[in-house]
Amino acid sequence: AQKITQTQPGMFVQEKEAVTLDCTYDTSDPSYGLFWYKQPSSGEMIFLIYQGSYDQQNATEGRYSLNFQKARKSANLVISASQLGDSAMYFCAMREGRFNAGNMLTFGGGTRLMVKP
């Protein structure tokens, strides 16, 4: 079974509007972390936001927020006020085990976001 599923291969959003990128995960480990990365066309992987499984509140970082629904095993990324520079591939990733175990990341297939002017 897929551990990380991103069901939207591609999405369009109008500039200045908000957009939600979906991510569902599958794990039986009670300790895990969820990460979102952005990969522009230049290729680098840029860390955006992190949510730990025991975190009580949804993570936020500037225009990025994570809609964490533990019971549904979903960790959707919300980008507010989209900008042209947000056009990129977005990857959801999961680390199983405690944060200080330093375990590997498992990635979803990614969502290509295109922002229209």
Added chain:
Amino acid sequence: DSGVTQTPKHLITATGQRVTLRCSPRSGDLSVYWYQQSLDQGLQFLIQYYNGEERAKGNILERFSAQQFPDLHSELNLSSLELGDSALYFCASSVVVGGSTDTQYFGPGTRLTVL
């Protein structure tokens, strides 16, 4: 800039050859991870080193090997290259112990093309 450096940025070689990819982690990070990104397999974990020791192995071929040196830089060696090894190879680093998060910061990647 993540603070993780990778060289070279691009590498073009022929089938059957051997190449070495180099990675320097962020200052203070003890753990180095290697990932491969290809069109058909997506992003896959290859191998992890922590403070010089191999810590975890993923979908790494026997033709591939890695090591982490005392100064914590790491090298990924790919030998007997095949066309299917063409991919973007990322190195990432994280603190692991002593940090409040284990966020992995990625280098810019090495794009390998096997002709």
